[in-house]
Amino acid sequence: MKRKNVFWLAVGVLLLFGSFPMASAKNNLKTVSATVASNLSMLLNGEVWQPKDQKGERVYPVIINGSSYLPVRVLAEALDVDIQWDSAAQTIKIGEGTSSVQGTSSIDLTQLPLGDGKYTLMGPQKGYIYLASPPRGGDGAYKQGEWINTSEGTFDMTQKAVVDGAVKWESELTIELKGKDRILTGNRLPDHATGRFPIDPSDDAYRYDRNPNSIKEKLFQVVLPAKPLEASKASPVTPGAIGVMLTGSLIFNGLDAAGRDAVAHETQDGCYGHPEKDGSYHYHNLSACVDDPLTGKHSKLVGYALDGFGIYGKYGENGKLVTNEDLDAFHGHSHLIEWDGERVEMYHYHTTVEFPYTIGAFKGTPVRQGLTYF
Ligand SMILES: [Zn+2]
Ligand SMILES: [Zn+2]
Structure with missing residues (x-):
């Protein structure tokens, strides 16, 4: 073309x-x-x-x-x-070779801002996660990792304990466009290998997080609007899944049950995923096992939020690494994107290297019933 x-x-x-x-x-x-x-x-x-x-x-x-x-x-x-x-x-x-590509080096992975307590109950706010009610507390890391520097308010992503293993799964995800609907049906399992869960006592990650949960297959369906609309009122992020990633697994918001930065505190495997109580393998940021290379172009679609809007990787227009500053309080923006094979001017979310990593609030109307399990 x-x-x-x-x-x-x-x-x-x-x-x-x-x-x-x-x-x-x-x-x-x-x-x-x-x-x-x-x-x-x-x-x-x-x-x-x-x-x-x-x-x-x-x-x-x-x-x-x-x-x-x-x-x-x-x-x-x-x-x-x-x-x-x-x-x-x-x-x-x-044309080709035009963009002055900005690498991830512009965000220092050894000093990422800690998102602990960065939630709001009043409505969307840039860099924060809009919740319907305060975090209840609950399970999470057992011991705070040395990679977290609470006094500086930063953490070192490169020093975080990683759950070992290379367990393979039979992932299923079909995405069907039917009239006004986009129907996602799958089994929540990822199309990449995962760490071994529950975390084995011999794993160094066990010293920090004793995640006792196993990854379990569970058939689900979710019906999203194929052409989502911006809602007149912001919706808080949902507890549990905020979207479905194209890997077949779920994406949760950036906070743990206690309202702390889930990426900093919870222990994940090499693909940045782990299971919760009901066995759902999920991420809190863009999985390291999703291909989102630096190409000088806008990232590809990596998932769908529960309001139907697309979630894209970490690169915006001209391949520029997106930060909170480039996005609105919902963690997205509008410009020409690829949507169902067409170039359209449309709202979409981005993942970022920094907290809140994904959606800060829903721009559209999240499907009320969420995921339906069979
Ligand atoms: Zn989690
Ligand atoms: Zn964009």
Whole structure:
């Protein structure tokens, strides 16, 4: 698709003056007159296309000397071609190898912010998890790990005890689009190997967390809206599962039962998962066994939240590592994404390396009954 669209991009280049901040004084610019073609229809890959700018405002082509022009950024984004304005070099970069990719090194894994107590009962707040009621306390780690630095309010992810093992499972997950519904049916087992649970007394992780639970298969179904809508009112995160990951297993919110940072305190296996009492293997952040590579492009879909919105990996537009600062209080944002094989402007959540890792609150309406078990 990219090749044949190069012509369109070239056509659009002239109009980039409207899209990028440019020092016009030193460029010998020529003034031309243009007609705004607000009556011109456009088709993109056979479908009606109404181009919009980054603020979501409608953009119309203009006609200069019989040629049509559109901002090159609008075209590039619609065609899923990377584009970047390098102001130092006064250069527009289009296509492969364009993005200045930011690595995970920009977030120090040895000093991640500790999310202990970072919940709110009043409504969504950036960097916090919106709960319906205060945490009740309960099971969790047995002894606080040395990787947690409570006085600094940080933890060292690289020093955390890991539950050993390489247990394989028969994962089942089918995702079916049926009218307005997206029906997920599966057995909660992951499509990757897990650690050995219950944690064996010989495992170094046992010194901190004595998770006595076993991973158990359980058939479930959940019916999500295929085209979720943003709700007028925020919903708090649900206890237990907040979504289903494409690995086949569940994702829980970032807090443990006592309202502490679950990623810092609970002991997980090498894929960042572990079972809870009912045997459901789950994660509290993006599994290390989900492929979310640094490519210079937006991460792929990694799961569905219980309100139907997509959960994507840790890279945002142009492959930039997403932090809380880039997201709203729900832990998401809207821009063009891939959704059921189409490029659409849509709200979606991101996973982050830092707390709260996933959803802070539901942007849509979470399915009331949650997961149905058979
Ligand atoms: Zn857990
Ligand atoms: Zn995004």
